[in-house]
Amino acid sequence: MNVLELKDVTKRYGEFTAVDSVSLTIEKGKVLSLLGPSGCGKTTTLRIIAGFTSPDSGTVEISGNNVGHLKPYERNVGLLFQDYALFPHMTVAQNVAYGMRYRGTPKSEIPSRVKQLMSLVQLAGMEARYPSQLSGGQQQRVALARALATDPQIVLLDEPLSALDAKLRLELRIELKEILRSVGATTIVVTHDQEEALSLGDEVVVMRGGKIVQRGSPTQIYAAPADKFVAEFVGRSNWFHGSRLSSSRDGVSIYVTSEGSELQAKTELSNQHDNADLCVRPENIELMGGAVGEVAQDSECNVVVGVVLDVAPLGADMHVVVELPRKGRLLAIRKNAGRSPGFVPGQPVRAQFSASDVLVFKAGGSV
CATH class of the missing domain: 2.40.50.140 (Nucleic acid-binding proteins)
Known part of the structure; x- marks a missing residue:
């Protein structure tokens, strides 16, 4: 079953075409990496799915429903931003619970859900801390817990590890993959880091100039690139x-x-x-x-x-x-x-x- 389907989605900014007739599907429980250089259209595609950007043409369907008219908070989508976007005046528990409070989760269920998520991201016992008291890796885990808190139909990760140093990126990349797999989250990861894309994604979509140039398994993308651009960009x-x-x-x-x-x-x-x-x-x-x-x-x-x-x-x-x-x-x-x-x-x-x-x-x- 396809959780997400984009049909001929196009977005222009003046004479510049950021996304050019992109059609894309993702099955339930799969992780899809959107990979490409800066300006290729991957982040704009993610923003269209999330509802932050409206396409000029084409449709976005989540679980078979056209969501083009829905605002971001009306779509059951979890988001992990590049800078994590944690509320500095809120505790870790309050940050994780934020989405649940505004999406109708019964108050009596929120504390146990927060505790469950904190255990999942290996931060049990840190619920009372503030973001400023956490390391970059810990903040990333809190942001992931918040993205998963509402049991979203799709989780969108925008350059989720780019703010971390190289060693920590490797460690958290492994943990992130295990967490997404354990909860069965349908996930789209946007990245320009080829190792990140190949290691996290069940499938990889390579974009260039607003278009999809190749989609396949990580092995296919590396061993059988569709053209010279893919061969040069990946590996x-x-x-x-x-x-x-x-x-x-x-x-x-x-x-x-x-x-x-x-x-x-x-x-x-x-x-x-x-x-x-x-x-x-x-x-x-x-x-x-x-x-x-x-x-x-x-x-x-x-x-x-x-x-x-x-x-x-x-x-x-x-x-x-x-x-x-x-x-x-x-x-x-x-x-x-x-x-x-x-x-x-x-x-x-x-x-x-x-x-x-x-x-x-x-x-x-x-x-």
């Missing part, structure tokens, strides 16, 4: 521009790149473009030292030679930047097991990757 990528030299019946094409290399790409026949942008994810690149002229044993394995430019240990990962002979650079990511990185600047290396790990896009366009 890290190495890019080559190539002209097709030949193709075989098994889907392997050979491209001559602008750097002078020949690369093999194994794709669907419909993706064998004469002029193509070729993408290789850094984690799919294996670096090998030794003689530069050696070739790979696998007939469908690509080899690009270069010289190590930089080695950067970044926590769990080791980033190795390779300078290519003619122009351009290549990023390879290895797992950092706490041992010697194995490569040093100035060292000749071979970068190897499979033909099936090369994503092919029509030059300047979509797949």
